[in-house]
Amino acid sequence: MIGQLEYLWIGLVNTFDPLNFVMILLGLVIGVLAGALPGITMLNAIVLVLPFTYLMDIVPSLLLMIGIYCGGIFGGSITGILFNIPGDPMNVPTTWEGYKLNKKGFVSKALGMAIMCSAIGGFLSALIMTVASPPFAKVALSFSSCEYFAVVFLGLASVVVIGTRSIGSALISLFIGIFMGTVGMDDIYGVPRFTFGSRIMETGINFVTVLIGLFAIGEVLDQLSLKSKGPGEVLRARPKTQLPNLKELWALRFTILRGLGIGTVIGAIPGAGATVASFVSYGVEKQVSKHPEKFGTGVWEGLAASETAINGSTGGAMIPLLTLGIPGSGATAVMMGAFLLHGVQPGPLLFTKSPESVYTIFVGMLICNLIMILTGLLTARFFSELMRVPENILGAFIITFCLIGAFALRNDLADVWFMALFGILGYFMRRYALPIPPLILGVILGPLAESYFLTTMIGEANNISVFFLRPVSGCLIISSIGLLFMPIIRNLWKKK
Amino acid sequence: MDRVTTVGKKPRAVSHLSHLKGPLLIFFVALYFFFLAGRIEEFPMPGQLGPAFWPKTILILLMISCGIKAVELLFARSKESETGEGESLPAVHYPKLLAMIALVIAVVAAMEAIGFLLANLLFLILFLRVAGVRKKPLLFLTSGLGTILLLYLFVKVVYLPLPKGYWFFDDVTIFLYRILHLI
Numbered sequence: 001m002i003g004q005l006e007y008l009w010i011g012l013v014n015t016f017d018p019l020n021f022v023m024i025l026l027g028l029v030i031g032v033l034a035g036a037l038p039g040i041t042m043l044n045a046i047v048l049v050l051p052f053t054y055l056m057d058i059v060p061s062l063l064l065m066i067g068i069y070c071g072g073i074f075g076g077s078i079t080g081i082l083f084n085i086p087g088d089p090m091n092v093p094t095t096w097e098g099y100k101l102n103k104k105g106f107v108s109k110a111l112g113m114a115i116m117c118s119a120i121g122g123f124l125s126a127l128i129m130t131v132a133s134p135p136f137a138k139v140a141l142s143f144s145s146c147e148y149f150a151v152v153f154l155g156l157a158s159v160v161v162i163g164t165r166s167i168g169s170a171l172i173s174l175f176i177g178i179f180m181g182t183v184g185m186d187d188i189y190g191v192p193r194f195t196f197g198s199r200i201m202e203t204g205i206n207f208v209t210v211l212i213g214l215f216a217i218g219e220v221l222d223q224l225s226l227k228s229k230g231p232g233e234v235l236r237a238r239p240k241t242q243l244p245n246l247k248e249l250w251a252l253r254f255t256i257l258r259g260l261g262i263g264t265v266i267g268a269i270p271g272a273g274a275t276v277a278s279f280v281s282y283g284v285e286k287q288v289s290k291h292p293e294k295f296g297t298g299v300w301e302g303l304a305a306s307e308t309a310i311n312g313s314t315g316g317a318m319i320p321l322l323t324l325g326i327p328g329s330g331a332t333a334v335m336m337g338a339f340l341l342h343g344v345q346p347g348p349l350l351f352t353k354s355p356e357s358v359y360t361i362f363v364g365m366l367i368c369n370l371i372m373i374l375t376g377l378l379t380a381r382f383f384s385e386l387m388r389v390p391e392n393i394l395g396a397f398i399i400t401f402c403l404i405g406a407f408a409l410r411n412d413l414a415d416v417w418f419m420a421l422f423g424i425l426g427y428f429m430r431r432y433a434l435p436i437p438p439l440i441l442g443v444i445l446g447p448l449a450e451s452y453f454l455t456t457m458i459g460e461a462n463n464i465s466v467f468f469l470r471p472v473s474g475c476l477i478i479s480s481i482g483l484l485f486m487p488i489i490r491n492l493w494k495k496k
Numbered sequence: 497m498d499r500v501t502t503v504g505k506k507p508r509a510v511s512h513l514s515h516l517k518g519p520l521l522i523f524f525v526a527l528y529f530f531f532l533a534g535r536i537e538e539f540p541m542p543g544q545l546g547p548a549f550w551p552k553t554i555l556i557l558l559m560i561s562c563g564i565k566a567v568e569l570l571f572a573r574s575k576e577s578e579t580g581e582g583e584s585l586p587a588v589h590y591p592k593l594l595a596m597i598a599l600v601i602a603v604v605a606a607m608e609a610i611g612f613l614l615a616n617l618l619f620l621i622l623f624l625r626v627a628g629v630r631k632k633p634l635l636f637l638t639s640g641l642g643t644i645l646l647l648y649l650f651v652k653v654v655y656l657p658l659p660k661g662y663w664f665f666d667d668v669t670i671f672l673y674r675i676l677h678l679i
Binding site for chain 1: 533536550554586589601604612620629646657
């Protein structure tokens with residue numbers, strides 16, 4: 001324990017080394033901007049800085065990447081709240097509540113709440129990472145595809161709580177999304193599916209194009225085609241970010257704790273990541289809420305649950321990377337690349353060979369989440385200025401940004417075509433009250449679910465009972481089934 | 497899928513069957529893809545589920561969901577007729593909507609043929625006009641400066657190889673890139 005405290009002190013001193021500190025700041029700014037711009041993801045930004053880290057020592061390199069990671073994971077929420085355009089799939093649940101709060105006139109507070117919950121989630125999960133790294137990673141290491149499927153299934157089951165008004169519509173939307181995820185080359189058998197002989201279709205439908213199209217283009221078309229809108233109307237005044245006070249945060253303490261727990265645990269499971277954490281946390285919060293019917297209309301608990309879980313997953317995802325050398329997400333995989341680029345193998349030996357570096361990373365991540373409040377405030381202010389632009393001009397430029405964002409994914413116009421078509425689909429889904437979020441959830445989690453399910457079946461000779469017989473997956477599957485039947489039970493209870 | 501009406505108009509009286517056209521349409525599309533899934537090229541592997549298993553399962557679940565939705569709609573319809581309530585959405589300016597959809601499709605097609613620079617410039621001018629920008633200086637300045645700014649950000653800073661177009665347009669784009677000091 002004394003040794004650990006000593007290393008923490010060394011880590012703290014190292015973090016405030018000018019170069020290390022500047023790297024954290026720079027990383028946060030790059031991350032928040034990359035996360036906020038649709039089509040440019042936090043992962044893109046981490047990959048882009050990777051070659052530059054070769055010129056630096058391992059610690060500032062990793063602090064730069066951690067800054068981008070923490071900032072980027074939060075950044076997507078800013079545009080989600082302001083313009084209904086989530087920067088990344090993980091920011092989708094934040095957008096459901098945040099944008100509605102914006103429409104209700106609480107934009108300043110919604111931005112402030114998102115910043116605070118992200119910072120709290122990130123800080124506390126980094127603290128958990130520091131204290132509980134080794135035992136935590138051992139549990140995650142014992143997971144097989146069976147448990148991974150159970151985690152993803154839990155994420156998919158949350159659709160019943162997402163489809164607030166109609167379970168039928170939510171299920172239709174979800175299964176359309178999962179089906180879209182099957183288009184292209186099958187990962188396990190290497191067979192093309194529903195490609196109609198087209199080369200473009202073989203690469204599959206990139207979920208980012210679906211995301212950008214359905215949310216951004218659909219929203220612009222929906223807003224600008226209304227008869228009630230005057231030409232060049234400036235709909236909203238300049239919003240200022242308003243941080244929540246202690247009383248408001250205290251009222252959400254259980255929501256934040258639940259989001260933190262879900263985020264850290266799911267973040268530590270390799271392959272699950274912030275997106276699953278965000279959806280599961282939102283779903284759980286809705287289930288435990290006293291007013292679940294209000295979710296989706298602008299509810300603080302929904303926003304706080306999702307934001308805390310997203311940043312809560314960052315500390316969790318670092319645990320298997322640092323203690324076992326297993327990257328838990330795309331971002332941590334690139335960070336592992338940075339380790340290897342410097343000739344350092346992450347894993348248990350890192351704690352004995354270079355404890356100063358490990359603890360500098362721990363403290364750096366803690367500090368990073370605190371500074372994120374300031375960076376978030378400044379960046380949110382910059383993006384808020386855009387809200388003063390007349391809606392028709394803003395709409396036109398949002399479409400242009402989306403075109404570029406979709407093209408930037410693979411430098412392929414096929415993605416731009418998909419994005420435009422999904423944009424038009426998004427408009428009609430809005431008009432015909434077919435919920436969009438379950439479709440997004442299906443496209444993102446569907447391929448993961450298929451892959452884990454089939455891998456388990458191949459390994460277990462098609463014995464489906466294995467999902468119930470293994471303790472962790474059994475608990476998760478039963479919880480998911482409970483989640484699926486919860487609305488029916490609740491309705492019956494209400495009728496009584 | 498759900499019945500949405502337009503503000504200012506009375507909800508139309510629709511038969512139960514026409515009310516179900518949404519789920520029915522999705523059901524038949526799912527059925528079509530289910531048959532297509534049966535044609536997925538498979539190399540039989542004993543004891544394995546194969547590449548068609550997952551999509552077929554999902555399509556069956558989709559068809560069942562359509563059934564659930566149909567039941568929901570029938571219940572909602574009978575409730576509505578009891579209470580006389582219907583949901584409403586703001587009225588839509590259809591010519592404007594169609595023009596905007598056409599422009600979105602056109603700009604994607606034009607990006608490949610005439611390049612991003614020209615396609616985006618034309619798109620912004622036309623889209624802003626359709627969206628209600630009447631002042632010509634604002635229209636042209638916003639479109640022109642906006643396109644240049646985007647080009648600086650994505651071509652010069654991010655090194656994104658945005659489409660330059662074919663034939664004559666490729667030369668025009670490169671010429672304009674040179675004038676703008678982008679290359």
